[in-house]
Amino acid sequence: MYRIKRELEELEKSFNLRRIPGAGKRSGVLDFSTNDYLGLGTDRELRGEFFSNTAVQDISLTSCASRLLASEQEQFSDLENLLATLYGKPALLFNSGYHANTGLVSSLGDKDTLIVADKLVHASIIDGARLSSAEMQRFRHNDTGHLKRILESKADSFKRILIIVESVYSMDGDTAPLAEIAEIKRGYGNALLYVDEAHAFGVCGARGLGLVADSEYAGDVDVTVGTFGKAAASQGAFAIMDESLRQYAVNRARSFIFSTAIPPLNCAWTKFIVERIPSMSARREHLKSLAGRLHDRLCEISPHFNASAAPSHIVPVVVGDSQKVLDYSRRLLEDGVIVLPIRTPTVPPHTERLRISLSAAMTDDDIDRLAASISKLS
Numbered sequence: 001m002y003r004i005k006r007e008l009e010e011l012e013k014s015f016n017l018r019r020i021p022g023a024g025k026r027s028g029v030l031d032f033s034t035n036d037y038l039g040l041g042t043d044r045e046l047r048g049e050f051f052s053n054t055a056v057q058d059i060s061l062t063s064c065a066s067r068l069l070a071s072e073q074e075q076f077s078d079l080e081n082l083l084a085t086l087y088g089k090p091a092l093l094f095n096s097g098y099h100a101n102t103g104l105v106s107s108l109g110d111k112d113t114l115i116v117a118d119k120l121v122h123a124s125i126i127d128g129a130r131l132s133s134a135e136m137q138r139f140r141h142n143d144t145g146h147l148k149r150i151l152e153s154k155a156d157s158f159k160r161i162l163i164i165v166e167s168v169y170s171m172d173g174d175t176a177p178l179a180e181i182a183e184i185k186r187g188y189g190n191a192l193l194y195v196d197e198a199h200a201f202g203v204c205g206a207r208g209l210g211l212v213a214d215s216e217y218a219g220d221v222d223v224t225v226g227t228f229g230k231a232a233a234s235q236g237a238f239a240i241m242d243e244s245l246r247q248y249a250v251n252r253a254r255s256f257i258f259s260t261a262i263p264p265l266n267c268a269w270t271k272f273i274v275e276r277i278p279s280m281s282a283r284r285e286h287l288k289s290l291a292g293r294l295h296d297r298l299c300e301i302s303p304h305f306n307a308s309a310a311p312s313h314i315v316p317v318v319v320g321d322s323q324k325v326l327d328y329s330r331r332l333l334e335d336g337v338i339v340l341p342i343r344t345p346t347v348p349p350h351t352e353r354l355r356i357s358l359s360a361a362m363t364d365d366d367i368d369r370l371a372a373s374i375s376k377l378s
Contacts, residue, residue: 015322016343029333030366032356033340037203037313038283039361040233040273050272059268063261067093068250075267080238082271086278087213087224087240092249093267095259097198097227098124100237102131103255104223105164107248108192109134112159116150118142118176120169122196123346134162141169144180151188161191167211168199171347171355173314175200175211182217192222202231203287203313207278232277234270236262283360287313290358290367297371315356316342317374325352328377335373 011017040046050056063070070076076093083091094100105128109115113134117125120141129136137154139146147163155161163185165176178195185193197210204211208231212221223241228234239249249256288311295311319325325341332339332354342355356370 015326029336029338030362030369031338032358032370033338034359035199035230035357036233036359036361037199037231037287037357038233038277038280039359040231042361043233046273046276050269056265056268059265061263061265063263065261066257066259067261068257070261072264075264075271076261079267079271079274082274083238083240086207086209086274089240090243090246092239092241092246092256093262094237094239094253094256095262096229096235097122097196097225097237098127099255099259100225100227100239101125101196102128103253104225104239104249105129105162105194106131106254107252108132108160108162108194108223109136110160113162114154114158114160115162115164116147116154117164118166120172121164121166122170122198125164125196141172142174142177144177144184147181148184151184151191155188155190159190161188162194163191164194164196166196166198168197168204168312168314170199170314171342171353172316173199173312174309178211178215178221179217182220185220193220194223194225195221196225198225198227198230198237199314201226202277202280203284206281208280208284209278228270228274232270232273234273235266236270287358287360290360290362290364291315293364293367294356294358294371297367298374301371301375313358315358317354317356319352319354320350322352325354328354331377332373335376337370337373339370 008017059075060072067076080091080093094103101122101124105125109129109132111133115129115134115136117136117138118141119138137150139150163181165181167178168175182193185191195212197212200210202208206214210226212218212224223239223245225237225239227237291311291313294315319328322343325343329339329341339354339356343352347353
């Protein structure tokens with residue numbers, strides 16, 4: 001216990017001690033901390049439409065077992081079938097993006113596998129690699145030249161190569177050069193390409209299915225992971241892959257096999273939302289407009305903002321100091337704006353930042369108010 005207490009004290013001294021936020025919201029506060037990218041989480045009209053269907057009342061609030069043991073499968077199968085229709089490949093549900101990545105990466109990464117992942121992939125992917133028996137190499141963020149060099153020196157020593165990237169990165173809001181990575185992957189017959197679309201699903205692509213689904217390189221991506229807890233305003237995650245990989249995951253992904261499944265009612269709500277996401281282009285366009293507006297405002301006022309970065313629904317304002325970013329977040333809250341501080345180990349040391357998350361439920365005035373608050377921080 002002494003060691004644990006000392007470690008907590010060290011975290012507090014370095015301004016890296018985390019605490020769960022208190023309950024309740026202040027009236028009139030703008031929240032730029034959630035990942036409700038399409039603004040569906042606060043849409044009472046959609047919620048009312050869903051619950052107006054009397055059949056919903058008969059759907060269970062609990063699965064009571066894992067998918068392999070649960071007697072009720074209808075809502076799970078309906079959602080997986082919808083996803084398979086949209087993506088043109090089989091789908092498998094997971095309880096969360098964390099469950100999907102840890103389960104899939106750990107099961108695909110055996111002792112004959114080399115995992116090559118972008119330096120900034122999510123912690124769940126790193127944890128999945130650690131749980132596997134595979135060797136892991138990291139390439140510099142979005143540096144395809146570095147990826148090539150790793151593959152050239154290592155690929156021949158392994159039966160399988162697993163290349164892992166995110167399509168939109170959760171802390172930087174930038175996108176991976178997927179077309180170039182797909183081309184590199186084609187040069188290796190033993191390579192699989194794994195793309196995490198957690199922050200692109202619902203937001204990116206002509207139908208809101210992410211950057212992969214309607215691209216010219218879709219056939220080169222072997223595993224696409226998406227989550228429902230962000231733009232889809234629900235819970236859980238999914239993986240799109242061919243039938244052999246799906247069956248392999250059912251039999252080898254421990255996070256799927258040994259976890260009680262999400263509630264059937266949750267699946268029904270998710271299906272209700274996902275059916276509508278392809279037609280929500282107006283929300284996506286509005287979100288894109290908001291991102292452009294914020295980009296322009298920050299370019300004018302913030303010395304920390306990279307003016308060359310493309311507009312995104314995720315906007316980092318890098319501060320580079322844990323104490324300072326905590327102070328900035330506190331001052332913004334006092335000004336009626338919630339923007340949470342992101343510190344190590346979520347981001348590398350000296351890249352501590354304010355992470356701004358935009359929602360289609362916001363207005364131009366909200367963006368201007370945020371920019372005005374940030375302008376007071378220096």
